[in-house]
Amino acid sequence: MIATIKGTLVEANPTIALVEIGGIGYEVHIPLTTMEKLPSPGVQVFLYTHTVYREDSQAIFGFHAKDERDFFRMLIEKVSGIGPKIALRIMSKLSIAMLKSAIISSDVSLLAKCPGIGAKTAERLIIELKDKVSPSIASNSRLPHQGLDATSSTTSRDLMVDAITALSTLGFKFPDADKAIRRASQELGPNATIEELIKQALG
Incomplete structure (x- = not known):
């Protein structure tokens, strides 16, 4: 089983990271908490992995931290x-x-x-x-969290995640979507709806 993967990050979105190792690109499925901690494309990345094998395919799942x-x-x-x-x-x-x-x-x-x-x-x-x-x-299991704060309310966190994902599906790069939604949240306050967050982020 592939336990870790180390290579150059080619690109990433909220669910998948493409990592190149020796000229071969590996598609790695990731949670949003790992996406938030990925480096910029072109930079080396290290992930702890779990591989799922099926009869006709295999899938690699990657995580920033071992406990994840x-x-x-x-x-x-x-x-x-x-x-x-x-x-x-x-x-x-x-x-x-x-x-x-x-x-x-x-x-x-x-x-x-x-x-x-x-x-x-x-x-x-x-x-x-x-x-x-x-x-x-x-x-003792709190992870360093550069993205959405684990101590924030579940409702706020849910809205932020959904809004960031929505912008990502519209073509925004994750760092840009994350920054835009955070700025919108600060401007609108904690009671903003997901529609208001997205509208504010889009300007």
């Missing part, structure tokens, strides 16, 4: 109904610290707000992982 990769593995290996793509969506919506805290406190409503997760899956996630996440791990 390990938590991803725990999600897809221990929780029935959560595959790699849903796991990435969960980790793009909530930080590792918030996820672990939600599991320990049995916060079904918070977990159910993640894309692809309903109340039943959230309950199953808590049951399967609660004994694997200790309070000390949760309290």
